[in-house]
């Protein structure tokens with residue numbers, strides 16, 4: 001089914017099931033421990049051996065020799081695989097660094113060996129007996145010093161320019177020119193990367209934790225040099241991904257290699273200390289923002305330059321993305337530079353680009369508002385645009401940024417904010433409010449599904465879509481129930497298996513809208529098949545209450561499958577919509593903080609997000625996504641930072657004690673409001689993504705609130721108390 005015109009009559013619009021705050025259908029499985037995650041898949045797997053991954057002790061250089069003899073002789077050890085014994089490995093499309101290093105080493109904790117043993121403890125003990133003789137080479141680990149001379153980010157991320165930025169900025173009566181720093185971030189998901197691999201002859205099955213089943217199946221095949229058809233990848237439950245599981249990592253390939261060498265199924269979970277340097281992370285950025293405005297606040301020039309680093313062949317953190325689209329302004333300049341760094345691989349983490357980009361842009365807007373003496377919400381309203389400012393012929397499909405900001409201001413009590421910072425005191429706390437716009441693009445991706453009507457009237461949906469804790473099972477069940485006119489409990493959803501039709505997968509907040517649209521397409525076909533079988537005109541037959549109705553005829557749905565199940569499969573594909581319309585999601589984040597007047601301890605007091613993200617398919621699941629994302633944004637604002645050892649080239653705080661993320665006590669009060677919106681351009685579901693929108697802008701709203709509380713502007717994240725102390729006003 002091709003979607004390039006807004007659907008008019010649409011069964012989804014009935015909203016009998018879709019749009020309801022339905023509990024997770026996978027909730028009971030998860031809360032009772034019955035949902036099998038990658039490391040605990042048990043289907044018919046006996047005799048599973050344990051793999052333990054050894055990570056490189058150097059960041060760059062080579063291995064001169066590896067002695068595995070003592071490890072091999074250790075109790076319980078079945079095999080040891082290194083690059084020397086693994087045979088030739090290919091490279092997947094989505095990995096920058098090799099998943100098994102040697103002889104050359106590309107980053108710290110790159111896998112250099114896997115030990116397979118009868119027990120986990122035996123494998124771990126034996127791994128400690130491997131002797132690797134390294135030759136260290138000089139690496140580049142410091143973005144600040146590598147930044148000068150860094151080349152443009154490349155043809156996939158071209159610089160953009162409109163008008164004459166330099167002249168307009170020079171001529172502007174009010175100017176802002178500031179630089180902001182964001183550090184490297186870790187996904188730090190609960191479930192580590194984990195895989196069980198089993199071979200049957202030359203056919204490989206991997207049960208793994210992965211967001212993008214089809215991409216990753218392809219990369220397993222490419223890396224191992226086997227046909228894609230010989231690989232089955234299964235990923236039904238995922239304990240958090242945040243972009244870290246978009247691609248395969250070392251666990252998948254080493255489990256497959258270990259299983260082949262041992263002649264037994266092998267399970268591997270990357271040990272937590274390896275998670276930070278072995279896998280991917282959100283790269284640090286240095287962002288210079290220049291904005292020129294008229295005295296009354298109209299932006300005339302806006303320039304955003306961002307520097308980030310990655311391994312050779314890697315990509316940039318696309319932090320200028322939102323600045324291309326968020327505000328009007330006739331003269332524009334966006335540039336990204338990419339330095340080669342020998343740190344672990346940089347890659348996507350929740351709202352790549354916009355999340356760190358808005359941490360800079362939305363502080364810059366706050367600073368500009370102060371220079372102009374206007375309210376930061378009014379400044380944003382004044383510079384709203386309903387068209388792509390780089391291509392004015394291209395409107396947004398929907399853009400309700402102003403409504404989000406106005407609604408939020410009203411609900412949050414913005415009118416009580418003191419425009420002058422450092423004025424509000426509550427006991428020992430200096431109290432301040434901050435706001436930021438939220439923005440994240442809405443991508444639409446082809447997505448397929450298969451639906452089956454069984455004799456019992458049950459509807460079974462199969463698609464390789466994943467549920468990374470987001471609610472995919474539930475919204476897909478809601479979609480099928482609505483389309484087929486059955487109650488939710490009459491739908492079974494099967495996800496995350498490469499033997500199912502290829503879906504959009506879970507990435508870039510496209511999963512909810514795109515995957516349900518694929519299910520919609522398959523259900524349209526199933527409705528046609530069912531109505532035809534019952535002798536009713538499919539164009540006008542109605543599906544409700546488990547029946548198919550036309551005029552005064554009403555037949556049970558199940559009757560169509562009395563002889564044999566009816567199966568339909570289809571995909572939703574998108575036409576030229578992205579060329580004619582810009583699709584994005586919008587929001588406003590509001591934060592109130594207290595800063596201890598003496599110690600500068602920062603506490604968030606309240607947070608509110610107002611989101612305009614198309615139809616909300618399940619307000620309960622969507623709210624969970626947004627409050628999770630707000631929490632992550634609070635982490636980015638106040639605590640998250642991978643600390644780089646610039647001599648040796650690794651992230652020092654590589655565990656969950658050293659890499660701090662917010663806990664309940666850090667987040668006392670959160671509210672989420674969804675604007676009542678549908679976007680008929682996005683898909684027949686009229687929905688958009690929301691899971692990444694929720695983080696976008698939060699960091700800046702927190703930083704702006706801290707400024708409003710204290711009068712101290714920190715432009716280097718995370719905003720920690722030591723960065724406030726020296727400039728704090730002395731208050732009695």
Ligand code: MOS
Nearest residue numbers: 243349350507508
């Ligand atoms: Mo997202 S960072 O594309 O999982």
